Amino acid sequence: MSARRTGRVAPERAPRGTGRGRLKGRYWVALWLLGFLGVALMVQWRQSTALSTVRELSRLQRTRGALEVSRSAHLGEIHRSRSRSVLVPLVQQKLGLRLPEDAEITILQDPRTR
Numbered sequence: 332m333s334a335r336r337t338g339r340v341a342p343e344r345a346p347r348g349t350g351r352g353r354l355k356g357r358y359w360v361a362l363w364l365l366g367f368l369g370v371a372l373m374v375q376w377r378q379s380t381a382l383s384t385v386r387e388l389s390r391l392q393r394t395r396g397a398l399e400v401s402r403s404a405h406l407g408e409i410h411r412s413r414s415r416s417v418l419v420p421l422v423q424q425k426l427g428l429r430l431p432e433d434a435e436i437t438i439l440q441d442p443r444t445r
Contacts, residue, residue, distance in 0.1 A: 422428050
């Protein structure tokens with residue numbers, strides 16, 4: 332039966348898709364799921380980069396510790412090499428120098444202190 336025969340007028344319906352920015356429930360659910368997925372992916376990326384940064388920092392700290400030990404060993408070797416007990420025999424052997432006797436030592440005074 333048509334509307335003309337019964338005398339009733341059918342309500343006018345707007346065609347689908349002409350709603351002014353209004354989304355139906357399933358679209359909101361899809362948007363929320365996409366938003367949640369995006370945030371979850373960002374958190375996972377941030378945590379994985381933080382984990383790799385922590386590993387790199389740990390490796391660098393171990394390397395720094397080894398370098399500091401090596402540095403202190405080298406400084407100790409330098410200090411030992413500059414000592415009189417090492418230098419005197421080396422100079423006597425290579426340059427043919429000798430230690431002066433007490434009578435051969437002259438102490439000069441600063442003329443400004445007079």
